[in-house]
Amino acid sequence: MLTALTFHAYAASYSVHANVKAVTLTKPATITSPTNSWLSVRTITVSGTCPVAWNDYVNLTDNGVFAGTAYCGSNGRFNIRLTLRSGVNRLQAQDYNSSNIAGPTSPRVIVVCTLPSTGGTFYITSDYAYTVQSPGVPTTFTIHIIGGIPPYRMTIDWGDGSRSTLIRQTGADVVIRHTYGWTTAAITSMIINVQATDASGAASTLQLDARIRNTVFAGNSANTTSGGMLGSVLRFLSSWLWLLWPGYGIILLLVISFWLGEWQERSRIKAKHERELRRRRARYATLHGSNSR
Secondary structure: OOEEEEEOOOOOOOOOEOOOOOOOOOOOOOOEEOOOOOOOOEEEEEEEEEEOOOOOOEEEEEOOEEEEEEEEOOOOOOEEEOOOOOOOEEEEEEEEEEOEEEEEOOEEEEEEOOOOOOOOEEEEEEEOOOOOEEOOOEEEEEEEEEEEOOEEEEEOOOOOEEEEEEOOOOOEEEEEEEEEEOOOOOEHHHHHHHEOOOOOOOOOEEEEEEEEOOOOHOOOOOOOOOOHHHHHHHHHHHHHHHHHHHHHHHHHHHHHHHHHHHHHHHHHHHHHHHHHHHHHHHHHHHHHHHHHH
């Protein structure tokens, strides 16, 4: 459905905004690990299955508070890194489609962290919704700091090899921002891990995800998974062909140079042969002219 069309007189370009109908989610995501249990560790990975393996994502909540997100992989699974709070952690997964419409909520998994608390309540959270950015366009998230003792330190792993460190003296919301560079796929999922600590040493982890769309590889297809194995092979080849195009120019120049060299060599041999033939004819004419006298 077309939602907006923006253009200006004499403009060199215009923008079209549209909502693409997403798959309706009728089944919940399911947490397969951990199960109901007592654990003596602070950081775990919550894993599970997705009802749809394309363009849907799963938000994890801990005691009703957003605790991380992950996009579903091609294998239909998700993985979210989580810092447990001391005591009871009621975990639930909520799947969403690319229109940010929620599916059913997963059954609850209760995990009791037996490690003692390092102080009062402290954790970080955010408001996450599906968005797609292009390379070179800043990606931003707002982080909410709940409780803890200032100052706060945040270390952000952006998923592309870049890291950022922030120090905050108050518990006000923090806006984190990063610009991703060139990607070699139509859609790239960047897993972002935010690690926060307060003055008492209490820690909290929040996993986010950035979706980067490179239109060079996306082409005109809305669903880059179409075409099955053939589509995957063509996308793989197209990415390498794009990267190797300077080599094609070099090969073409070599072929042209070889052809020119071959043509010049043949012209040289032909000219030499014609000179030799003229020399022989002139000599023959001279000899026969002397004999006739």
